[in-house]
Amino acid sequence: MSAKPILKVLSGEGVWPPPAWLMRQAGRHLPEYRATRAQAGNFMSLCLNPELAAEVTLQPVRRYGVDAAILFSDILIVPWAMGQGLTFAEGEGPRLPPIRDRAGLEALDVAGAAAKAAPIMETVRRVRAALEAEHPTTTLIGFSGGLWTVACYMIEGKGGGEFKQARRLLHQDPAFFGEILAKLEAATLAYLLAQAEAGAEVLMIFDSWAGQLPPSAFRKWVIEPTARLRAALKAARPDIPVIGFPRLAGPMLVEYAASTGVQAVAMDTAMDPVWAAAHIPASLALQGNLDPEALLAGGEALQREAQGILAAMKGRPFIFNLGHGVEQPTPPEHVSALMRLLRTA
């Protein structure tokens, strides 16, 4: 049996008080992150610098004592590694040259992606070694985007909207859309397996825009590809549990939980944890789902919201987290207050 609380939970064991980590725990709300990022120059050069990326991955572990370190990288590293351009303009989010035709599809280089992603694997190795030496109960989580969500950015070229180009394409030309996803699937599988080989102990799949799809497309482009990825990962590395995050799936979460083979589902901010506890079998762990705005607000709101989630989750395998990422203006003291509350739950 593992001594790491998150691995215990993901093997189906209830652990109370529950282990906790936060999406985007390494990021702009931390002054030490902003300092390291300034040293790197920009976000991409930070992701590709193993020394500095390992440093920012470890910062929230040191400051807060969270139970997981999540690799510092981005879901859009996979299209970048396949040769699609990627920039992060200050304050504007990601920009990619959108794929709208066959030439864009054919330019994606699946075979070359592993070499370009090599610095990320070096980050994973460094973080794992540092955890084993200094934080032996902390779990290292690797990740990728869900195929639908990453395809949204590849086709749209940016975020911020409703991904109408991507949604149109999957209805108008499902064969072409499927070819984009097939290349992305091969690159994503290799990328996740490489993280596991480098020392990631858990893998999480962020399908942030899953809630944009009607049920028929949700089955075909979220559940089916996730189930295929999960099965292929299991064949190679049966020891590595997977957390799925089909954000804003609503009641489709039940089918996702039953059909993908993941060990845990992450609840988004809108999900009622009482409903989730009633509808997701206790053989699967749940993760989530404090409103990042309640964390930002702190005080009474933070205490009340966190207690509500704990009450709904008591008695089942559960990992405390947010329903989406930490907001940049969040005072670090609010995160510390949340960790104190959780440790005495």
Ligand SMILES: Cc1c2[nH]c(c1CCC(=O)O)Cc1[nH]c(c(CCC(=O)O)c1C)Cc1[nH]c(c(CCC(=O)O)c1C)Cc1[nH]c(c(C)c1CCC(=O)O)C2
């Ligand atoms: C959709 C998505 C992306 N990236 C990610 C998702 C899925 C989760 C979600 O829905 O938020 C996932 C992600 N992005 C990042 C991580 C690292 C680990 C973590 O701390 O959670 C993870 C797991 C770092 C990041 N990724 C990004 C930052 C901010 C970069 C900076 O320092 O300026 C960080 C810390 C940039 C990013 N990356 C992306 C966007 C839309 C943006 C811009 C928005 C923003 O600036 O907050 C794409």
